[in-house]
Amino acid sequence: MTDLSVARPCRLEINGKSYVADLPPCVTLLDLLRERLDLTGTKKGCDHGQCGACTVLVDGKRVKSCLIFAVSIPDAKVITIEGLGSEGHLHPMQQAFIDRDAFQCGYCTPGQIMSAIALLEEGHTQSREEIREFMSGNLCRCGAYNGIIDAIEQVIAQQQKNRTGEAA
Amino acid sequence: MRQFSYSRPTALSDAWDDFEHARYLAGGTNLVDLMKSDVERPNHVIDLNSLPLNKVEELPDGRLRLGALVTNADTAAHPLVTERYPLLASAILAGASPQIRNRATNGGNLNQRTRCHYFYDPDMACNKRSPGTGCSAKGGRNRIMAILGTSEACIATFPSDMCVALAALNATVTLAGSQGERSVAFRDYHRLPGDQPWQDNILLPGEIVTSIDLPALSFGPHYTYLKIRDRLSFAFAIVSVAVGLQMESDVIQKAHIALGGVGTKPWCVPEAEALLEGKTPSLSLFRDTAECLLRGAVTDRDNAAKLRLAPRVIMRALSQAADGTPQSQTYKSIS
Ligand SMILES: Cc1cc2nc3c(=O)[nH]c(=O)nc-3n(C[C@H](O)[C@H](O)[C@H](O)COP(=O)(O)OP(=O)(O)OC[C@H]3O[C@@H](n4cnc5c(N)ncnc54)[C@H](O)[C@@H]3O)c2cc1C
Ligand code: SF4
Ligand code: FES
Ligand code: FES
Numbered sequence: 001m002t003d004l005s006v007a008r009p010c011r012l013e014i015n016g017k018s019y020v021a022d023l024p025p026c027v028t029l030l031d032l033l034r035e036r037l038d039l040t041g042t043k044k045g046c047d048h049g050q051c052g053a054c055t056v057l058v059d060g061k062r063v064k065s066c067l068i069f070a071v072s073i074p075d076a077k078v079i080t081i082e083g084l085g086s087e088g089h090l091h092p093m094q095q096a097f098i099d100r101d102a103f104q105c106g107y108c109t110p111g112q113i114m115s116a117i118a119l120l121e122e123g124h125t126q127s128r129e130e131i132r133e134f135m136s137g138n139l140c141r142c143g144a145y146n147g148i149i150d151a152i153e154q155v156i157a158q159q160q161k162n163r164t165g166e167a168a
Numbered sequence: 169m170r171q172f173s174y175s176r177p178t179a180l181s182d183a184w185d186d187f188e189h190a191r192y193l194a195g196g197t198n199l200v201d202l203m204k205s206d207v208e209r210p211n212h213v214i215d216l217n218s219l220p221l222n223k224v225e226e227l228p229d230g231r232l233r234l235g236a237l238v239t240n241a242d243t244a245a246h247p248l249v250t251e252r253y254p255l256l257a258s259a260i261l262a263g264a265s266p267q268i269r270n271r272a273t274n275g276g277n278l279n280q281r282t283r284c285h286y287f288y289d290p291d292m293a294c295n296k297r298s299p300g301t302g303c304s305a306k307g308g309r310n311r312i313m314a315i316l317g318t319s320e321a322c323i324a325t326f327p328s329d330m331c332v333a334l335a336a337l338n339a340t341v342t343l344a345g346s347q348g349e350r351s352v353a354f355r356d357y358h359r360l361p362g363d364q365p366w367q368d369n370i371l372l373p374g375e376i377v378t379s380i381d382l383p384a385l386s387f388g389p390h391y392t393y394l395k396i397r398d399r400l401s402f403a404f405a406i407v408s409v410a411v412g413l414q415m416e417s418d419v420i421q422k423a424h425i426a427l428g429g430v431g432t433k434p435w436c437v438p439e440a441e442a443l444l445e446g447k448t449p450s451l452s453l454f455r456d457t458a459e460c461l462l463r464g465a466v467t468d469r470d471n472a473a474k475l476r477l478a479p480r481v482i483m484r485a486l487s488q489a490a491d492g493t494p495q496s497q498t499y500k501s502i503s
Contacts, residue, residue, distance in 0.1 A: 003399050006173060008174050024171065025172060025173070025174035025213065026169045026170075026171060026172065026203075028200070047204065048204065048205075049197055049201055049268060052265065052267060054269055061241075062232045062266060062270060063267050063270050063271050064197075064268065064271070066200075067195075067196050067197050067201060067268075067271065068196055068197065068200070068214075068271070069174070069193070069200065071174060072174075072176075072193060072196065072215050072217065106248045115266070115267065118266070119266070122266070124266075124498075127498075129498055129499055130498045131400055131499075132401075133497070133498045133500075134266055134498075135403040136265055136267075136400075136401035137264075137265025137266055137267045137268065137402060142363045164337045
């Protein structure tokens with residue numbers, strides 16, 4: 001049996017930067033981000049997959065980082081809320097959350113935004129009901145749900161406008 | 169979380185070689201959760217994700233093979249699944265959340281553990297988690313527990329949605345282990361708790377689910393997955409029903425039915441399916457079918473409501489399937 005204390009190599013690309021270290025296998029992606037890399041934008045709500053506060057993109061797909069051992073996704077590309085925009089240059093989804101009052105305390109917001117960005121990629125945005133269903137993995141204790149859907153619809157409308165603009 | 173060692177084999181035979189006191193890791197959405205709760209305490213975690221079990225393939229005889237490591241999300245979105253097995257796609261989309269379905273795998277879904285609250289709490293007596301300690305759910309808070317297939321030792325439900333559709337579809341599970349390969353009917357894969365509730369299924373130590381095979385079957389629009397739960401989305405089933413009917417003009421040729429949320433395993437009753445064959449749909453026929461499906465149900469302190477709810481959900485699901493109006497998993501009004 002292998003020695004339990006042995007750390008394992010972990011290689012990731014996080015927000016475009018390469019990360020290489022030896023890690024105990026029990027470290028979750030969420031704890032790696034928050035505790036070791038100071039990327040505290042990704043939140044820990046429940047730590048059991050139930051709230052969505054820890055949502056990040058792994059190889060372009062939205063996942064709950066609290067349920068993933070960091071060593072188990074070798075060479076994955078991880079994007080967190082810190083990887084989206086910068087001060088003065090917000091991602092359109094971040095701006096839409098501000099415009100539409102889509103949060104109160106803000107604790108669920110990074111997870112909501114990461115999830116919303118993936119949702120648009122997936123294309124489950126035909127109606128408010130569909131958006132609501134496909135955002136159901138992100139809970140908001142403040143009940144900002146209507147604002148969140150408004151924000152998502154704002155970005156969809158902008159994208160459509162940009163597309164017709166290009167076509168013209 | 170307790171410390172453990174980790175390995176990631178690239179060949180099947182290397183996986184089970186290392187198995188003593190180990191657990192296999194697939195998407196981790198159940199295992200990591202249970203390790204955090206100190207319910208699962210492996211010394212060693214064997215990550216299956218480098219094994220070549222990640223394809224959806226058509227078999228020469230017309231069946232569809234779903235690799236154990238294909239994610240639930242990719243399975244539900246696969247063109248051959250949406251086209252031929254919309255019942256399965258629907259059941260998958262009724263479960264968990266997009267983020268979880270992106271990680272959860274088909275093999276992991278079959279092998280997920282119960283959501284009984286007492287099972288999750290190592291301070292409570294639970295025969296499934298700690299054999300011989302008793303069952304806290306019996307006579308306890310058991311609103312979500314099973315009414316079919318229970319035993320003195322355990323009344324927990326098996327929580328999967330996907331597996332309810334797989335049972336209805338009469339899928340086959342293929343397994344590989346040190347003793348070779350074998351395949352079993354999906355309906356025989358999960359076990360009743362009996363006096364060994366810790367044994368959820370027939371998997372031998374070290375054995376790996378390699379694929380789930382779907383028979384060549386078509387229901388046209390005559391299917392539905394109807395799931396009733398405490399909130400409209402992202403909650404486990406209180407009662408769910410998967411139905412597929414093979415119909416010719418107005419006559420049911422063959423019926424495929426399985427229940428979720430009420431049984432200790434995905435619940436099928438062949439006599440109930442046979443009742444429908446050769447008949448034209450009617451509410452009284454559906455009432456008889458529901459009664460047959462729920463025969464032998466036993467309720468405990470808090471879960472009698474399931475026995476009142478289940479016949480209604482079954483009858484509604486049968487009507488939806490007969491009418492060719494499958495339940496949408498997005499628009500939640502029930503037709
Ligand atoms: C918040 C939350 C809500 C959920 N809601 C629902 C819901 O509404 N409906 C629903 O159906 N499910 C729901 N789930 C459960 C989810 O579907 C399962 O956690 C998931 O399917 C497990 O798959 P996995 O690949 O992540 O398994 P893992 O967590 O990796 O493994 C689970 C178990 O299966 C074993 N295993 C995995 N793969 C294999 C294999 N190939 N061979 C042998 N053993 C294997 C592992 O050793 C482990 O014991 C929910 C989960 C969470 C966290
Ligand atoms: S119902 Fe089963 S899982 Fe729940 S406490 Fe009883 S023995 Fe444990
Ligand atoms: S912290 Fe991961 S889902 Fe709640
Ligand atoms: S804004 Fe407070 S939890 Fe969502």
